Amino acid sequence: MLTLIGRELRDNLAHLILAGSFSFCTVAIAIVTAYWGISWISLPISGIMGIILVVLYTSLGAVQMYTDRTNRVSSLLATLAATRSRILAARVLTGSLIILATLVPPLITAVAIMSLEEAPLVFYRATIAEVFATVVLTSFACYCVGLLLGWTTIKAFPVFGLLFLMALVVLLVVIKGFVLTAIVLLLLFSVACLAHVWCRFTSLPL
């Protein structure tokens, strides 16, 4: 499994660097805002950051599956001591690791700044958890849509259908906000996408 995860990380180094850069920028913005009083956190910037996240994770999933399909990576791996389920599990685990690697440092930074500024963390704990869970699950849902997109042979209907689904996911968060209902819906959406990817990946010819 570690070999498979290592391979995925190395093959998606560009995404890993982009995710790291995004994380670094977010942390930098948070620190600058907190200590120099320059208010860089505004609605347009948050919107742009949201779009970057959506594009980053959708493309990560799509690139992982597309390069597999075109380079026939899994058709080699599946003849070695690895099963298709393991190959996919390693892929999803890598994607999840990249998502967490992007989003955990800003969370830690936010919590640290709040602690240093002696904000009542107990009061904000539930809000922080909800916001973090929603952002992580939205990212994961986008990643799952990317996986589906990457494994679909280019045909207009499925591609547009998936992009429409992704737009729905993003709108869901925009409309509902960071609440439990959104978390549950995002979770269900991600599980459904993953189940579909798993079914296709384990049953189609490699």
Add this chain to the structure above:
Amino acid sequence: MNDNPIVVDDLVKYYDGRCVLDGISLAVPRGCIYGLLGRNGSGKTTMIRILLGLEPPTRGRTLVFGEDSTRLSAKAHGRVGYVAEGHNLIQSYRVSRLISLCKGLSLHWNDEFFGHLMETFRLPMDRRVRELSAGMRAQLNLALAMAIDPELLILDDPTLGLDTVARRQFLELAIDVIQRQGRTILFSSHILGDVERIADRVGILLAGKIVVDCTLEELKDRVKKLRIIFPERVPDDLFMTEIINRQSQGREMVLTIANWNPQKRAILETFKPASCAEVPMSLEDIFIECTRPASTPALQESEV
């Protein structure tokens, strides 16, 4: 211990409504070198891909080490070495990276043997796989398949693209694997001389059906080519079962027949031939006779 590393049971595969494999059943015993033969598009690669779980069957099942191919465990995969037709390697990887990936995903890795192979083949480690020649890719694929010390080696036209020297090297390596006790090889090739040299059992696929499945000696023993000369013209009413091919010209008839036995000889004797001589047949001759189109109406029934 499973005595048949490969079992194929009533395997059927359709592609876009076209039947590629039509009820194939066979078993490859442990330690056997099985030569799978057939013309282009006869379903050899499809059968191998189904065996490895790369392709789902339409009906029937295949077992590898007693496990269903569609749910083959990583452990079972780790016991199988596979050289694919066209050498299915990750083209964008450097040779060294591909080797370390395969090593990382293997259950056993024979460093000494692999080093020996790399020394023999002299493959450039820093080049990308797509930059290698077809022959080099074949050698790399073969080295990777051999390095895991496979209990079952599946070779799908492995010598395709190799020059004569490399092909000979490959056969010697295959023989080296054979000499290790209990190793089983499923070998598909169009170079029948190679198959004849190393295989001890052969299967011939024709139009999705297996028309021959027996040992090489048995096949040579059971399929006979006879040159029969009659005193006058060839009789029109010479009928026998399991005639694979019949060609007549004047007084001479060349008859290829399966399961030649005293009863059939007795039937032939009733036509009082002037002479009847057996023509020696190589595996290639038998294969050509068995897969000859159109002029062999009895072929479908004459399974050997």
